[in-house]
Amino acid sequence: MPILSARDIVQRFGHEEVLHGVSLGVEHGEILGLLGPSGAGKTTFVNVIAGVAEPVSGEVHAFGEPMPSLKLMRRMGYMAQSDALYTDLTASENLEFFGSLYGLSGPALKRAGEKALETAHLQVEPGKLARDYSGGMRRRLSLATAILHEPELLILDEPTIGLDPLHRVDIWESFRQMTETGKTLIVTTHVMDEAERCDRLAMIRDGVFIAIGTPENLRMQAGASTLEEAFLHFARMEMTQGGGHDA
Amino acid sequence: MRNTLAVALRILRQFRHDPRTLFMMIVAPILALFLLNVIFGSPSYEPLILTDGMASDFTQALEDAGARTGSATQAEALDLLAVGDADGFVSKDGDTVKVWVEGSDPAITGGVVRAVGQAQIEALASVKLDIKPIKLPGGIEIDVTKYLPLPTFEAPQAPEIAYLHGSAEMRPFDFYGPVFIGVFVFFFVFITSGISFVRERTGGTLERLLATPIHRRELVAGYVLGFGVFTLVQSAAVAWASIYWVGFPNFGSFWLVLLIALSMALVSLTLGILVSEFANTEFQVIQLLQIIVIPQILLSGMFDLSQTPGWMQLLSRLFPITYGSDAMRAVMLRGAGFGDIALELAVLWAFIAVFIVGNIAALKKYRRI
Structure with a gap:
């Protein structure tokens, strides 16, 4: 049974339909990548499965139970596309705040914070406000707040955007280590080499999944040597098959 | 409850790291009150x-x-x-x-x-009647004033004035001072809370918060508690400075003045958060302030509305500031006790309750639970 399943999700903002009835299952212990250009609906989709946005129709189940549910959200972690930090608080105050919302306190909270910072490859300076950190450091702090409570299912929206390539490699190593301890990750990206590191990929364009499979499978199906070519292949196929979602 | 405390603590920590806002929120209203007091407290012009x-x-x-x-x-x-x-x-x-x-x-x-x-x-x-004696032929003069009951004019004596409330020392402006205390607290709390919540939305932290297992009501309660502690400090500072430093007369209990100011601040806080729901930027909060707060201030009793059309008087009764101003005047000018202003306080707290429920409902837009 998938750890998370989304069925026929439709999302609309005003008159504009952003997701046209998409479905997806995420298996336990995998890194599932959502690959697509900006404006494809990646963020809208992860907001729906994370329970922070109400879809117009469709259902999401996590751990076999219907979302949204506060009980299930306790077992999930979410990193937004924006850093979503309180920039007028210090790094540890941000960690303490988000940690306390998951019921952590005292020494346990402190330990969890230290571990999360280690996983996010971030060293913080006491007393320094979040707004005084560099963009890349804030990104990693944002990641630390999402993994602090050791969620079983982690939803990360463009976690490595703006990071220096060295940190990006470190952080993907951390992601891989997390799956080894039984965690499941959903990661959005528009960078092809990151997509290559995922166990499975869901390619999304204009609010529909145009292909789902392992990176290798997708390349083979498309008869392409790179994921980029594969994406173009599936995008063209979707268009010729008369996607029918436009207007 | 734990989550509520966590949100409140976070807000207070944010204030601690932002001493300028802290300073502005307390000093700006006191400075405005001081200026008003000097302007209106000066002796009247001699033409x-x-x-x-x-x-x-x-x-x-x-x-x-x-x-x-x-x-x-x-x-x-x-x-x-x-x-x-x-x-x-x-x-x-x-x-x-x-x-x-x-x-x-x-x-x-x-x-x-x-x-x-x-x-x-x-x-x-001061006109003195100048009636000349009548001269009769033969050099006889008759002073008619001796024989006629003539009216006498005297300058009227100043009446004795008995004060039911207030005193002879009160200046015309003192009638408006109590209104200004509440209005300034309301105004500055509205801006700060409105902008703070807009930031929460535009910065993505609201979405981030709603991805945690926090109840919507806990989030709103945390905001009310965190800002509540802060508005308590602000209200106390403004009320104290107005009465003991600027010198507005207060014939009632300081604690009642503080209670009214705090109640108005909480109305403003909950209204500010609710209104920020309709603003996408800080600038739009200021625009909404012009629509929602300025008319309230104009109709708050700052100006006499007794001769205005009925619809305007009715409208003023729909605005929370009016009740706060009435209560403030009753306490500070007429020495009213808690029982005398219980109705006004009840109306203010009813507004607070309605706005809190409104805020919890407005968050439904993001998450149904």
Whole structure:
């Protein structure tokens, strides 16, 4: 049974339909990548499965139970596309705040914070406000707040955007280590080499999944040597098959 | 409950790292109150009234009525009026007294007219009847005043004034001071809370918060508690400075003044958060302030509404600031106790409850649970 399943999700903002009835299952212990250009609906989709946005129709189940549910959200972690930090608080105050919302306190909270910072490859300076950190450091702090409570299912929206390539490699190593301890990750990206590191990929364009499979499978199906070519292949196929979602 | 405390603690920590906001929220209203107090507490203006051909009794009476006087011909006087170096000119045109005024400032015009009117009454009172003895042929004079019951004129004695509330020392502005205390607290809390919540939305932290297992009601309660602690400090500072430093008269309990100010601040806080739901930027919060707060202030009792159309009086009864102002005046000017203002306080707290429920409902837009 998938750890998370989304069925026929439709999302609309005003008159504009952003997701046209998409479905997806995420298996336990995998890194599932959502690959697509900006404006494809990646963020809208992860907001729906994370329970922070109400879809117009469709259902999401996590751990076999219907979302949204506060009980299930306790077992999930979410990193937004924006850093979503309180920039007028210090790094540890941000960690303490988000940690306390998951019921952590005292020494346990402190330990969890230290571990999360280690996983996010971030060293913080006491007393320094979040707004005084560099963009890349804030990104990693944002990641630390999402993994602090050791969620079983982690939803990360463009976690490595703006990071220096060295940190990006470190952080993907951390992601891989997390799956080894039984965690499941959903990661959005528009960078092809990151997509290559995922166990499975869901390619999304204009609010529909145009292909789902392992990176290798997708390349083979498309008869392409790179994921980029594969994406173009599936995008063209979707268009010729008369996607029918436009207007 | 734990989550509520976590949100409240976070807000207080944010304030601690932002001493400028802290300073502004407390100092700005006190500074405004101080300026108002100096402006309205200054002695009233003494108009300069020029006269031509008026009796000395009359000019003396003008001075008694609080005017400065001088003499000038009509042509000179009108020139001085035109450039603003004099405020009025009085001359006799046959039997009627003619008064010229500059006329652009109704307050000064009123002062001139009042002084002239008062002087006329006083001059009339000081008229001495000059009745000459009747001369009969043969050199006999009869003093008729001895035989006739003639009326005597005496200047009326100043009446004795008994104060039910207030005192003779109160200045006209003191009637408005209590209203300003509440209005300033309301105004500054609205801006801070509205902008703070808009930031929460635009910065993505609201979405981030709603991805945690926090209840919507816990989030709203945390905001009310966190800002509540802060508005308590602010209200106390403003009320204390207004009464003990600026010197607004207070005939009631300081603690009641504080309770009213805090209640108004909480109305403003919950309304500010609710309104920020309709703003996408900080700038739009200020725009909404102009629509939602300024009319409330105008109709709060700062100006007398008793003669305005019925719809306006009704409208003022729909605004929370009106109840806060009424209660503030009752306590500070008339020494009202808790029982006298319980109704106004109940209305304020009903507004708070409605806005809190509204806030919890508005968050449903993001997450149904």
